[in-house]
Amino acid sequence: MLNMRERTEILCKRVSRISLLRLAGRVLLGLVTLQILTAGVLLFIAAVGKRRKHEVSFPHDRFKEVEVGENFLQLYTYGRDLYNAMLEAIDAAQERIYIETYIWKDDIVGQEFQTHLARKAAEGVAVYVVFDRFGNLVVPRAFKSSFVPPIHMLEYSAIRRPWHLLDPRGYALDHRKLLIVDDTLSFIGGYNIGSTYATEWRDTHLGLRGPAAADLAQSFVAFWNNFCPANERITHRHLLRVDPYISVSQNEAMRMSFPMRGLHIAAIDKAEQFIFLTTAYFVPDQMLLEALKAAVRRGVDVRVLLPWNSNHVVANWITHSYFTDCMQAGIRIFGYQYAMLHAKTCTVDGEWSTVGTCNLDRLSLVGNYEINVAIYSEEFAGQMSALFAEDTTQMFELTIQQWKSRPWYYKVSERILTPLRLMM
Numbered sequence: 001m002l003n004m005r006e007r008t009e010i011l012c013k014r015v016s017r018i019s020l021l022r023l024a025g026r027v028l029l030g031l032v033t034l035q036i037l038t039a040g041v042l043l044f045i046a047a048v049g050k051r052r053k054h055e056v057s058f059p060h061d062r063f064k065e066v067e068v069g070e071n072f073l074q075l076y077t078y079g080r081d082l083y084n085a086m087l088e089a090i091d092a093a094q095e096r097i098y099i100e101t102y103i104w105k106d107d108i109v110g111q112e113f114q115t116h117l118a119r120k121a122a123e124g125v126a127v128y129v130v131f132d133r134f135g136n137l138v139v140p141r142a143f144k145s146s147f148v149p150p151i152h153m154l155e156y157s158a159i160r161r162p163w164h165l166l167d168p169r170g171y172a173l174d175h176r177k178l179l180i181v182d183d184t185l186s187f188i189g190g191y192n193i194g195s196t197y198a199t200e201w202r203d204t205h206l207g208l209r210g211p212a213a214a215d216l217a218q219s220f221v222a223f224w225n226n227f228c229p230a231n232e233r234i235t236h237r238h239l240l241r242v243d244p245y246i247s248v249s250q251n252e253a254m255r256m257s258f259p260m261r262g263l264h265i266a267a268i269d270k271a272e273q274f275i276f277l278t279t280a281y282f283v284p285d286q287m288l289l290e291a292l293k294a295a296v297r298r299g300v301d302v303r304v305l306l307p308w309n310s311n312h313v314v315a316n317w318i319t320h321s322y323f324t325d326c327m328q329a330g331i332r333i334f335g336y337q338y339a340m341l342h343a344k345t346c347t348v349d350g351e352w353s354t355v356g357t358c359n360l361d362r363l364s365l366v367g368n369y370e371i372n373v374a375i376y377s378e379e380f381a382g383q384m385s386a387l388f389a390e391d392t393t394q395m396f397e398l399t400i401q402q403w404k405s406r407p408w409y410y411k412v413s414e415r416i417l418t419p420l421r422l423m424m
Contacts, residue, residue, distance in 0.1 A: 058338035069245040071210030079198035098180040098220040100130040105194030106143035121150040132174040133157040172253030175368040186213035204343035206355040214238040250371040261365040274301040276388040283361035296330035308335035333398040347384035
């Protein structure tokens with residue numbers, strides 16, 4: 001039997017444990033509340049800034065078509081030019097059209113695409129459309145439901161049953177942007193479909209004409225068949241070839257396969273001269289960041305170009321929390337100020353390049369459905385380097401002295417939001 005003193009000590013320990021748990025819970029709740037309040041303030045400031053919108057203008061050279069093996073590649077850096085080429089390809093379709101996008105706005109451009117697709121479907125061309133449900137939450141339901149037969153439409157969402165909420169794969173977004181026409185002409189890159197992107201955003205897309213387009217077509221078919229009703233599967237098979245110059249990499253959340261991260265790290269690890277990275281959101285994991293630092297240590301010129309004012313203000317501030325570490329390691333940071341920069345590209349040593357949909361953040365690298373094309377071509381890499389030079393001309397390069405002298409409330413906000421890195 002325990003005496004009174006022993007009972008008192010046990011009771012005190014229990015009370016102490018409960019008090020510590022309560023204290024820890026209150027601290028955690030306080031931190032979460034502080035993060036929510038900080039994010040809310042930043043979002044409010046960003047919303048006010050959008051109301052003061054001004055005319056957007058930025059340089060955008062047109063590049064000539066490049067022959068790479070049996071394929072022809074065309075860079076697009078201005079939305080209206082890209083959309084004109086895509087609509088022309090749609091109008092020329094004879095057999096099938098596959099189109100997939102994260103966002104499809106109900107505006108002049110969005111309706112323009114829908115009209116052209118409906119016309120081709122009425123002519124007997126097989127038209128398949130995919131867009132992401134979450135990415136289009138603010139798009140009116142009336143527009144999304146207006147994709148009527150003979151157009152085949154899939155509004156992607158992996159969460160289709162209540163128990164899917166328990167599967168982390170169900171939170172993957174379809175962030176891909178593809179157009180494939182007749183298996184021989186395709187488009188891939190960062191552009192969504194909408195009027196804002198046509199003239200106000202700086203993005204990069206790739207037109208690909210030749211047998212490599214079949215790889216993108218087969219990727220679309222595989223995605224469609226994974227999520228469409230069983231009676232709507234695409235049975236057409238696309239002729240695939242091994243191409244030493246052009247390869248396709250894609251994340252597949254349902255298979256827990258995320259080669260996009262490895263694609264970038266492998267290219268960074270092989271670099272000997274320079275790495276020019278352009279990304280809309282920069283939230284690298286430790287391994288990717290260490291690969292960039294290691295490249296600097298062996299003498300590689302590593303430059304990262306980012307939008308200085310991103311459309312996602314919280315992601316923008318989380319990106320800022322990496323700058324001190326990057327610059328101290330010798331990674332050069334450039335801020336794009338003309339417009340929202342939404343491109344996802346990388347070019348290495350004048351030989352290797354990639355264009356696609358994958359940002360350098362955790363959601364893109366090991367979460368969402370993403371797709372990139374990697375190209376081994378000195379001529380194409382020369383264009384990518386020229387594009388990077390154009391994008392960084394008259395753009396400011398951030399220095400460690402400038403960054404350390406930023407206002408104290410910037411530093412506090414960054415520290416408060418740093419734990420959110422794991423969610424971005």
